[in-house]
Amino acid sequence: MTNKLRSRYGEWALITGASEGIGLACAEALAALQFNLVLVARRGERLEEIAAPLRQQHGIDVQVKPLDLSMLANNQLLCREVESLDIGLVVTSAGFGTSGEFVENTWTAEMNMIELNCISSAFLAHHFGQRFKQQQRGGLVLLSSIVSLQGIAYIGNYAATKAYIQSLGEALYAELKPYHVDVLTCAPGPVATGFAKRAGIEMSFAATSKVTAAGIVSALARRQRTVRPGWLAKCLSYPLEILPRSWRFPLIDTAMKLLLRHPKTPHGKSK
Template sequence: MRTSMEDFAHRYGPVAVVTGASSGIGRSFATQLATRKIDLVLVARRLDRLLALAEELSGEHGVQITVQQADLADPTAAARIVDAISALDVGLLISNAGFGVKGAFELGDARTLTDMMTVNCHTPTQLAHGLVPHLKRRGRGGILFTSSVEGFLGCPFSAGYSASKAYVNALGEALWGELTPAGVDVLTLCPGATDTEAPRLQGIDPASLHDLMSPDDVAASALEHLRHGPIHVPSEHYRGQFEQLLGLPRDQALTAMAKAVSSARKPLPG
């Protein structure tokens, strides 16, 4: 059953925190929450983009926007964010920021791997840890983690990223089990290919990806399923693909995944 704007605002308002809000799925989350009259705390590294988005959303929807510039690869960033929002009645955390790298594991940069684990694993954990007591006292609210279908299987040539998202999936499922009796909804969003900056940053031509979804559609699907955790895969194609892979003997699934990832790494035009 579709949740009305009033019910949504009562359950998850008056303030939502969105990390990775300057682009992609995070920007779509911010925009769609503003249309639901939820005030926002927008978190990302790129201050110019955050300020422009804040001006746009506050002007169009009359919501209050707080901008929090932060590099989430800094292990202390989450604690500073929790401290900065401590006076706000946060009803929803959308821990969306994350990044990945593709390629042979041993060829990746060790510092980048460390940063990825901090952004993808440490920061969501610490943000949730800081906000859960407040959400439990409210007796309503939500946490949404953006993960990936790659978290369902150790993906060759995406080892660090898929491992980090497997952690997010486990964290989200565990918190769903702990917090739903307290009235706090937890959803782990596992998109497939999405038309954001991420594929190009990983050296993948988006045109080579199957069933590419728009970030707006991914965010809308997640918000509609927020009360129906613990895991949500918005793409029917990728939902079916990973159900099939996980039904295979593990060695066969990994071999198939290695071939699929290798074929997707086509050179970008130009």
């Protein structure tokens, strides 16, 4: 696996949202495959805490970039700062969710989520997609969710951002495939990360970030279009794809109520 992925993509991987959750798990998985890493998140001290053991355990180079990617200027700055590195794999894991009634949440929180979940991911996919196309190799991993399949009450805007990512990723897979560039969209189900706490959601049960990261690495090796890591994501998503859309809403609404215990007050907080 190490030689296969590194020879396909190059020595460096860039991961956003790397301070915790799926981003952190991807950093650990790719470090084990001997990728040098660029770790991006808002908390610089936390990134340094993660980078030190990865350098020591795997003998790799790790650079940290403490940036808030909800600001477009910081995405542009990031791209300039890594221009000299042979980055061949990009994982856009930075994101957060809001919950509660859309009209009761603050517009600032809802717009900030769109800026991070959609605009940052699209900007980085555009920038590195161009770069990978020119060099005729590379890989992009975009983080979607099974909630992208259907509008879901009380997380409507979050689900909409993930639907955008799912659609974009599937299109880029087809557009960049002729240039030997892999585009993988990861659509996990509920995952035990800091996301739920910030969104004001109590999860009844969830998959682990490590299971999700392992699914991403395995799917990259097979050059898949989309991966839904873990049994829970598969059980929740595959049946919906064969049902009429009019049936989907009540089914997924019921399923999410069983999985998620939603507080009475709306929330919307970022990492």
